Amino acid sequence: MNDVLLLDGISKTYGKDGPAPVRVLQDLSLSVGRGEVVALVAPSGAGKSTLLHIAGLLDTPDTGRVVINERDMSGQRDRARTEARRRQLGFVYQFHHLLPEFTAAENIVLPQLANGVSDTAARARAADLLGRVGLAHRSEHRPAQMSGGEQQRVAFCRALANQPSLLLADEPTGNLDPATSDTVFDMLMTLVRETGLSALIATHNMELAGRMDRVIRLNEVA
Numbered sequence: 001m002n003d004v005l006l007l008d009g010i011s012k013t014y015g016k017d018g019p020a021p022v023r024v025l026q027d028l029s030l031s032v033g034r035g036e037v038v039a040l041v042a043p044s045g046a047g048k049s050t051l052l053h054i055a056g057l058l059d060t061p062d063t064g065r066v067v068i069n070e071r072d073m074s075g076q077r078d079r080a081r082t083e084a085r086r087r088q089l090g091f092v093y094q095f096h097h098l099l100p101e102f103t104a105a106e107n108i109v110l111p112q113l114a115n116g117v118s119d120t121a122a123r124a125r126a127a128d129l130l131g132r133v134g135l136a137h138r139s140e141h142r143p144a145q146m147s148g149g150e151q152q153r154v155a156f157c158r159a160l161a162n163q164p165s166l167l168l169a170d171e172p173t174g175n176l177d178p179a180t181s182d183t184v185f186d187m188l189m190t191l192v193r194e195t196g197l198s199a200l201i202a203t204h205n206m207e208l209a210g211r212m213d214r215v216i217r218l219n220e221v222a
């Protein structure tokens with residue numbers, strides 16, 4: 001057993017003590033093995049984002065364990081969870097969430113500086129990552145000067161900046177037109193494969209899901 005992520009018996013209800021509780025996840029278990037890329041497919045509202053937030057230590061489940069790199073994070077203090085988030089996890093969302101006042105390179109450098117990486121090493125890594133997604137010539141441009149697909153490619157680089165072991169992605173190409181989505185998704189997969197990263201990627205797109213190692217349908221997991 002060498003899982004990067006194990007979710008074990010996860011349940012989550014929003015507004016538990018209020019008049020209208022929303023039960024989203026019930027006794028859900030899943031795992032992502034080292035180097036494995038798993039698609040998470042579910043109808044809208046089934047709880048994909050909730051699950052990714054729990055896996056990403058941004059939210060806590062009502063019951064169950066979240067084990068990352070064989071360490072049970074469920075009962076850990078905020079500081080340990082934040083540290084694990086910064087060092088072991090990378091996040092990509094439907095919208096790029098890049099910092100608008102910084103260049104593409106700076107957006108990739110900043111999270112590394114926050115982790116204690118030297119400026120020189122951080123810049124070298126940013127240049128390497130941008131080169132891998134075909135954006136070496138855009139490194140000094142700000143997000144607003146780039147297309148949606150280019151912005152999202154920079155967001156992939158930022159997610160990988162600190163060499164995480166697990167990438168969590170929520171509809172990473174969901175905001176792009178179908179042709180761009182296809183190309184950009186290919187780049188993400190190449191990047192993930194080249195770096196040996198494990199990933200849990202939520203998507204509505206069955207064609208994209210079919211390119212991953214395994215597909216988990218949320219309704220079938222519980």
Ligand SMILES: Nc1ncnc2c1ncn2[C@@H]1O[C@H](COP(=O)(O)OP(=O)(O)OP(=O)(O)O)[C@@H](O)[C@H]1O
Nearest residue numbers: 014015022024042043044045046047048049050051
């Ligand atoms: N903070 C909250 N309080 C109450 N209900 C919530 C909260 N967050 C999410 N929900 C509800 O929980 C359910 C699952 O939401 P979630 O965002 O995880 O779904 P999803 O599968 O990611 O949906 P989509 O694919 O449309 O983004 C939805 O019915 C949503 O309305």
